[in-house]
Amino acid sequence: MPKVLISDKMSPKAAEVFRNRGIEVDEKPGLSPEELKAIIGEYDGLAVRSATKPNEDILSAADNMKVIGRAGIGVDNIDMNAASARGIVVMNTPFGNSITTAEHAIALMFAVARQLPEADASTQAGKWEKSRFMGVEVTGKTLGLIGAGNIGSIVASRALGLRMKVIAYDPFLTEERAQELGIRKGTLDEVLAQADFITLHTPLTDQTRNILSRGNLEKTKKGVRIVNCARGGLIDEAALKDLLESGHVAGAALDVFAEEPAKENPLFGTPGFVATPHLGASTTEAQVNVAIQVAEQMSDYLLSGAVTNALNTPSVSAEDAPKLKPYMVLAEKLGLLAGQLIEEGLSKVTVEAEGALSELNLKPITSAVLAGLLRPMSDSVNMVNAPVLARDRGIDIAEVRHEREGDYHTLLRLTVETSKGARSIAGTLFGENNPRLVELFGIGMEAELSGQMLYVENADKPGFIGAVGSTLGKADINIGTFNLGRRGGGGEAIMLVSVDGEISEPLLWDICRLEGVQDVKALRF
Numbered sequence: 001m002p003k004v005l006i007s008d009k010m011s012p013k014a015a016e017v018f019r020n021r022g023i024e025v026d027e028k029p030g031l032s033p034e035e036l037k038a039i040i041g042e043y044d045g046l047a048v049r050s051a052t053k054p055n056e057d058i059l060s061a062a063d064n065m066k067v068i069g070r071a072g073i074g075v076d077n078i079d080m081n082a083a084s085a086r087g088i089v090v091m092n093t094p095f096g097n098s099i100t101t102a103e104h105a106i107a108l109m110f111a112v113a114r115q116l117p118e119a120d121a122s123t124q125a126g127k128w129e130k131s132r133f134m135g136v137e138v139t140g141k142t143l144g145l146i147g148a149g150n151i152g153s154i155v156a157s158r159a160l161g162l163r164m165k166v167i168a169y170d171p172f173l174t175e176e177r178a179q180e181l182g183i184r185k186g187t188l189d190e191v192l193a194q195a196d197f198i199t200l201h202t203p204l205t206d207q208t209r210n211i212l213s214r215g216n217l218e219k220t221k222k223g224v225r226i227v228n229c230a231r232g233g234l235i236d237e238a239a240l241k242d243l244l245e246s247g248h249v250a251g252a253a254l255d256v257f258a259e260e261p262a263k264e265n266p267l268f269g270t271p272g273f274v275a276t277p278h279l280g281a282s283t284t285e286a287q288v289n290v291a292i293q294v295a296e297q298m299s300d301y302l303l304s305g306a307v308t309n310a311l312n313t314p315s316v317s318a319e320d321a322p323k324l325k326p327y328m329v330l331a332e333k334l335g336l337l338a339g340q341l342i343e344e345g346l347s348k349v350t351v352e353a354e355g356a357l358s359e360l361n362l363k364p365i366t367s368a369v370l371a372g373l374l375r376p377m378s379d380s381v382n383m384v385n386a387p388v389l390a391r392d393r394g395i396d397i398a399e400v401r402h403e404r405e406g407d408y409h410t411l412l413r414l415t416v417e418t419s420k421g422a423r424s425i426a427g428t429l430f431g432e433n434n435p436r437l438v439e440l441f442g443i444g445m446e447a448e449l450s451g452q453m454l455y456v457e458n459a460d461k462p463g464f465i466g467a468v469g470s471t472l473g474k475a476d477i478n479i480g481t482f483n484l485g486r487r488g489g490g491g492e493a494i495m496l497v498s499v500d501g502e503i504s505e506p507l508l509w510d511i512c513r514l515e516g517v518q519d520v521k522a523l524r525f
């Protein structure tokens with residue numbers, strides 16, 4: 001039975017879902033990094049919010065970990081490279097808290113428009129300072145969005161309902177989408193120059209870090225009010241303090257900070273400044289949504305291999321997962337065969353699907369091919385990191401679907417291009433579940449790829465098969481299956497022999513010395 005750890009404060013619904021799905025679950029919020037590292041090896045899954053930070057050191061002890069689920073959106077607390085390198089799927093819940101966070105941004109916009117926190121504190125202190133708190137209306141004002149994805153779009157719709165005009169800067173926002181949302185698309189400079197209110201809704205990336213730098217803050221309209229419910233690090237906090245103090249910025253509300261938990265911050269106490277402790281996602285509704293969703297997604301993956309909302313591996317629906325499973329085994333074996341047979345200069349990999357396979361999602365199949373293909377070159381390769389490793393090595397990857405059905409009702413063909421030319425191999429499923437090689441370098445051959453195998457390329461001459469058999473016999477190696485294929489009579493022939501014992505270097509040399517041998521290799525599956 002898989003075992004999952006919930007290491008952050010999460011709605012009890014998450015544990016309930018895991019238990020209902022037959023998964024053992026421990027809830028231990030608030031562990032120190034050392035405590036987490038000490039126990040993480042026991043678990044197949046880890047469910048987190050933003051407080052747990054599974055870094056490389058902690059993950060080095062995660063020997064059984066298969067999946068990390070983020071009950072929320074941002075995954076900047078998770079070391080994605082370290083997780084991918086260990087084959088751990090990382091998934092989030094991209095929509096479960098979007099409305100809640102958008103509503104928090106709107107709440108903070110009103111808080112800065114009407115100085116609500118300061119007015120509240122003053123009134124409860126018995127001051128009744130009615131003339132001190134003069135606010136502004138939002139109706140008719142321009143809201144500048146930086147980032148118009150899920151949350152930004154919801155903020156836009158709410159702002160339009162408040163009769164605001166909305167302009168957005170988002171390099172990935174199309175004109176059509178902007179029109180659909182009823183907003184204008186602008187450059188960053190246009191947003192800075194025109195907005196009365198600015199709200200931020202981007203992830204923290206190398207491109208967005210410090211997007212509201214001192215220089216950009218100085219480009220804003222005098223009297224602008226700024227809200228950040230996305231990520232700390234998007235705004236230069238020291239510059240924001242200076243501009244609040246000078247009166248250029250009339251108000252600013254931050255839910256997120258460059259350093260969290262923000263127990264001290266230069267902005268604290270600055271007039272016109274409002275702070276909340278990363279509460280964007282903190283409503284009952286959002287927390288129930290993300291807890292249920294993350295637990296369902298993690299359970300699906302652990303129990304059936306279905307992948308939803310993964311950030312480092314392709315999605316596989318629950319319906320497709322059982323259908324894809326035998327193909328992934330086939331794909332990995334074909335990749336492993338090719339990876340052990342090709343020598344150098346791999347530049348392109350083409351994955352072709354024919355017949356029944358052409359109707360399935362090819363992305364996971366390609367990942368499995370690449371994992372097999374690259375395994376002989378790297379110990380740490382897996383389905384999650386293989387596409388990244390392939391891209392890093394400059395390997396071009398192509399996927400082709402053919403609806404036609406050939407000799408087999410379903411076929412997976414893999415063509416690898418190296419400095420020596422293109423070579424292709426193909427496999428099918430026998431009886432829906434049993435992977436079989438059916439073609440090797442253009443030569444028809446049926447073989448099960450498993451255990452230790454001997455590969456021999458030779459000139460097709462009488463007596464050769466006997467010579468290989470007796471060489472193996474002399475080395476006390478038992479033959480399991482003998483699989484043969486040839487290109488025409490007396491031409492090139494290929495032999496794939498499954499054997500029981502280890503194929504040693506001296507044995508390979510003995511076979512290599514047999515007359516007509518062109519290539520020989522020991523393969524392992």
Ligand SMILES: NC(=O)c1ccc[n+]([C@@H]2O[C@H](COP(=O)([O-])OP(=O)(O)OC[C@H]3O[C@@H](n4cnc5c(N)ncnc54)[C@H](O)[C@@H]3O)[C@@H](O)[C@H]2O)c1
Pocket residue numbers: 073074075094097098101146147148149150151152169170171172173201202203204205207208229230231255256278279280281282
């Ligand atoms: N405060 C909270 O508690 C809280 C809650 C939920 C989400 N968030 C954060 O809010 C952010 C946005 O979430 P989302 O669900 O809308 O994400 P999303 O992926 O749907 O949208 C992000 C948008 O940012 C845009 N973007 C990327 N780089 C950009 C750049 N250089 N300049 C301008 N735009 C850029 C993208 O094109 C995308 O449209 C995330 O960082 C998330 O972690 C915070």
Ligand SMILES: O=C(O)[C@H](O)COP(=O)(O)O
Pocket residue numbers: 049050051071072073074075097278279280281282
């Ligand atoms: O990215 C998110 O989903 C938010 O930052 C929420 O974070 P939290 O789950 O720690 O509240």
